[in-house]
Amino acid sequence: xxxxxxxxxSARRRTIKDTLIAYSFILPNLLGFxxxxxxxxxxxxxxxxxxxxxxxxxxxxxxGNFKQLLRDTTFRIALINTFYYVIGTVxxxxxxxxxxxxxxxxxxxxxxxxxxxxxxxxxxxxVAVAVVWNMLFHPAVGPVNQLLMxxxxxxxxxxxxxxxxxxxxxxxxxxxxxxxxxxVIYLAALQGIPAYLYEAAEIDGANAWQKFRNxxxxxxxxxxxxxxxxxxxxSFKVFDLILxxxxxxxxxxxxxxxxHTYNTAFKEFRFGYSSAIAMVLFVIVLVITIVQFRMEKRWxxxx
Amino acid sequence: MKKYYSISLLVILMLILAACGGGDTTPTDTSSAETQQxxxxxxxxxxxxxxxxxxxxxxxxxxxTVWDIATTPYWQAVVDAYEAQNPDVKVExxxxxxxxxxxxxxxMLSGGDDTDIITVKDIPGYSAMLTRGQIVPLNxxxxxxxxxxxxxxxxxxxxxxxxxxYALPFRSDIWILYYNKDLFDAAGVDYPTxxxxxxxxxxxxxxxxxxxxxxxxxxxxxxxxxxxxxxxTVQDGQNTVIATDYNFMKPMYDMVVAMQxxxxxxxxxxxxxxxxxxxGVFKNEQVAMLPMGSWFIGSLITAKNEGEIDFxxxxxxxxxxxxVAAGTTAGTLTSLAINTNSQxxxxxxxxxxxYSGPEGAKVLAATGNLPAVRNTEILDVFSALEGVPPEANExxxxxxxxxxLPMHPKVGAVEQILNEEHELIMTNSVSVDEGLAxxxxxxxxxxxx
Numbered sequence: 001x002x003x004x005x006x007x008x009x010s011a012r013r014r015t016i017k018d019t020l021i022a023y024s025f026i027l028p029n030l031l032g033f034x035x036x037x038x039x040x041x042x043x044x045x046x047x048x049x050x051x052x053x054x055x056x057x058x059x060x061x062x063x064g065n066f067k068q069l070l071r072d073t074t075f076r077i078a079l080i081n082t083f084y085y086v087i088g089t090v091x092x093x094x095x096x097x098x099x100x101x102x103x104x105x106x107x108x109x110x111x112x113x114x115x116x117x118x119x120x121x122x123x124x125x126x127v128a129v130a131v132v133w134n135m136l137f138h139p140a141v142g143p144v145n146q147l148l149m150x151x152x153x154x155x156x157x158x159x160x161x162x163x164x165x166x167x168x169x170x171x172x173x174x175x176x177x178x179x180x181x182x183x184v185i186y187l188a189a190l191q192g193i194p195a196y197l198y199e200a201a202e203i204d205g206a207n208a209w210q211k212f213r214n215x216x217x218x219x220x221x222x223x224x225x226x227x228x229x230x231x232x233x234x235s236f237k238v239f240d241l242i243l244x245x246x247x248x249x250x251x252x253x254x255x256x257x258x259x260h261t262y263n264t265a266f267k268e269f270r271f272g273y274s275s276a277i278a279m280v281l282f283v284i285v286l287v288i289t290i291v292q293f294r295m296e297k298r299w300x301x302x303x
Numbered sequence: 304m305k306k307y308y309s310i311s312l313l314v315i316l317m318l319i320l321a322a323c324g325g326g327d328t329t330p331t332d333t334s335s336a337e338t339q340q341x342x343x344x345x346x347x348x349x350x351x352x353x354x355x356x357x358x359x360x361x362x363x364x365x366x367x368t369v370w371d372i373a374t375t376p377y378w379q380a381v382v383d384a385y386e387a388q389n390p391d392v393k394v395e396x397x398x399x400x401x402x403x404x405x406x407x408x409x410x411m412l413s414g415g416d417d418t419d420i421i422t423v424k425d426i427p428g429y430s431a432m433l434t435r436g437q438i439v440p441l442n443x444x445x446x447x448x449x450x451x452x453x454x455x456x457x458x459x460x461x462x463x464x465x466x467x468x469y470a471l472p473f474r475s476d477i478w479i480l481y482y483n484k485d486l487f488d489a490a491g492v493d494y495p496t497x498x499x500x501x502x503x504x505x506x507x508x509x510x511x512x513x514x515x516x517x518x519x520x521x522x523x524x525x526x527x528x529x530x531x532x533x534x535x536t537v538q539d540g541q542n543t544v545i546a547t548d549y550n551f552m553k554p555m556y557d558m559v560v561a562m563q564x565x566x567x568x569x570x571x572x573x574x575x576x577x578x579x580x581x582x583g584v585f586k587n588e589q590v591a592m593l594p595m596g597s598w599f600i601g602s603l604i605t606a607k608n609e610g611e612i613d614f615x616x617x618x619x620x621x622x623x624x625x626x627v628a629a630g631t632t633a634g635t636l637t638s639l640a641i642n643t644n645s646q647x648x649x650x651x652x653x654x655x656x657x658y659s660g661p662e663g664a665k666v667l668a669a670t671g672n673l674p675a676v677r678n679t680e681i682l683d684v685f686s687a688l689e690g691v692p693p694e695a696n697e698x699x700x701x702x703x704x705x706x707x708l709p710m711h712p713k714v715g716a717v718e719q720i721l722n723e724e725h726e727l728i729m730t731n732s733v734s735v736d737e738g739l740a741x742x743x744x745x746x747x748x749x750x751x752x
Binding site: 134139253 | 577732
């Protein structure tokens with residue numbers, strides 16, 4: 001009997017050659033990832049246990065940075081503000097995106113125009129968006145407050161100049177900017193729902209709300225899962241919008257974790273401590289994402 | 304697969320070690336080695352420079368960091384004067400926008416940039432650069448050339464930290480009071496004098512406030528910088544802004560917050576949200592008085608010459624607390640330092656000497672800026688400039704100048720806290736007392752860390 005001779009040296013050499021060719025295809029991306037993402041991440045992880053001011057010697061700090069985090073009032077405020085921002089942004093953006101997607105899935109006139117318009121803020125320059133929103137919400141001469149005053153509200157909120165209203169203003173700007181992107185994802189998912197499901201529901205006598213609750217929402221769970229993960233991670237990392245709109249102020253009202261990281265690193269030159277804050281943020285996002293993945297099995301149904 | 308994992312881990316570890324190895328220079332080692340080299344080099348260079356400044360050995364290009372060249376005429380003017388005297392030296396200006404100047408310079412220097420001359424824009428930046436060994440001490444150069452630092456009227460002492468001076472001041476601005484003569488004439492109110500207390504200033508400002516809506520003329524204007532309010536608190540010399548108890552700031556904050564609530568000045572929130580610049584409100588005749596730095600004189604002269612403004616403006620001495628001599632004011636220093644990584648330190652020193660010395664001062668004064676070297680000759684050049692109001696000569700004479708932000712290793716962290724609390728007080732989010740109490744507790748904590 002002739003056994004196929006698979007274990008010869010030439011067969012092994014061939015496997016190695018194939019593997020090397022495969023690696024050479026992904027090498028450019030892998031190199032870029034390693035140099036610009038992986039190495040800095042590991043460096044940052046190591047730096048969280050060190051003291052460094054950017055120019056002098058690196059010295060070992062052990063858990064000193066993390067102990068100091070517990071005493072730092074600004075860190076506590078930044079942590080609370082970050083959760084405030086996430087809890088405000090995530091559900092509202094998802095709801096807005098879903099609402100827009102449902103609306104723009106109907107056969108309306110000018111539907112494509114509206115889809116483009118709602119997507120546009122996502123690609124608009126963030127600095128331009130922040131500056132324009134500041135102008136709109138200017139406490140004295142901004143159109144929003146002018147409108148509120150003509151409607152009879154004597155002392156409209158002072159938006160970014162008020163500690164209580166600064167975060168809601170930033171959340172609003174963020175929702176407006178991000179909802180277009182997630183609207184597109186929901187649109188694609190909506191268009192993937194087979195029409196016979198709706199027909200079956202109609203035959204069973206379902207009205208619009210029942211169709212939405214029993215056909216649309218369950219079929220959208222994969223997209224919802226994806227959107228919720230993406231938007232949660234992005235919201236924890238918010239930085240540039242807040243920096244341009246309020247600079248973390250007034251006082252520390254909109255100071256979030258990444259802004260605190262930026263201040264400690266580049267204003268106070270404490271790179272070790274700043275890396276420790278970044279590590280805490282990383283762990284928080286990691287835990288939340290793992291929880292979300294664990295819960296996937298319970299509520300996401302792939303038809 | 305295991306083999307590939309261990310190899311890739313090894314590579315990553317090696318990369319990390321390489322990155323760590325780069326930042327291992329201790330400042331004390333380099334500076335002592337440098338001063339030895341510098342002393343020998345300066346001895347030979349000093350003779351050459353003293354005898355024949357024109358015959359340098361080979362053409363040298365010096366690079367210097369500056370900001371906003373288009374609106375700041377003196378950078379190029381002094382460079383031209385120096386290059387005329389030293390044809391073998393060329394000076395290249397590296398322009399950085401003034402809003403992000405210090406951040407950008409910090410990153411450049413951390414990356415090992417070799418730009419020779421670093422302009423020091425403010426004290427936190429100065430503190431950051433010298434504590435990290437990024438600029439060299441100039442004591443040996445000063446001693447070798449026998450420079451007398453008393454010509455800077457105490458500015459050199461303000462820049463000295465633990466016995467070493469790391470930058471020479473070339474511009475020393477003081478805070479004065481600008482006012483719109485036409486508005487005062489129209490209201491029939493006497494011009495501000497050179498000897499006003501803050502109470503008198505408050506009274507005049509309230510008298511000059513008039514109109515409503517878009518036609519409002521505000522008595523005065525406090526720009527969003529915390530220094531506009533906090534300068535008045537350190538004039539008596541009893542405290543600095545790095546303190547253990549901030550209650551001494553209460554009178555000034557009470558006055559400014561009252562002015563804001565009564566509509567005598569534009570409110571902080573609107574100014575911050577609209578990013579309103581003080582030059583705009585003064586040039587548009589929306590404010591009758593403006594406490595601001597002397598650098599604004601040059602701006603106003605240019606504006607008048609270009610027809611941007613057509614009203615008469617004047618200057619007076621900065622108001623002072625009761626019991627403090629008139630002419631006591633606050634100052635800011637702009638200085639020049641030499642980068643530790645520079646390859647042309649001696650040529651850079653020669654340029655800095657010129658820029659900060661009497662010759663550079665004359666060019667600076669001719670462009671409408673106040674140099675750090677101040678004697679009657681230079682003040683006369685300044686006052687003789689077309690467009691400078693006649694009372695400027697007297698207004699610019701100072702009894703004592705205090706640095707608004709003194710040199711301290713933790714000044715960066717302190718300023719961050721001061722800015723945050725200032726914002727809270729000025730937006731009426733907290734009362735003045737609460738804000739000052741928080742300032743005290745947070746800064747005490749920061750200084751003890």
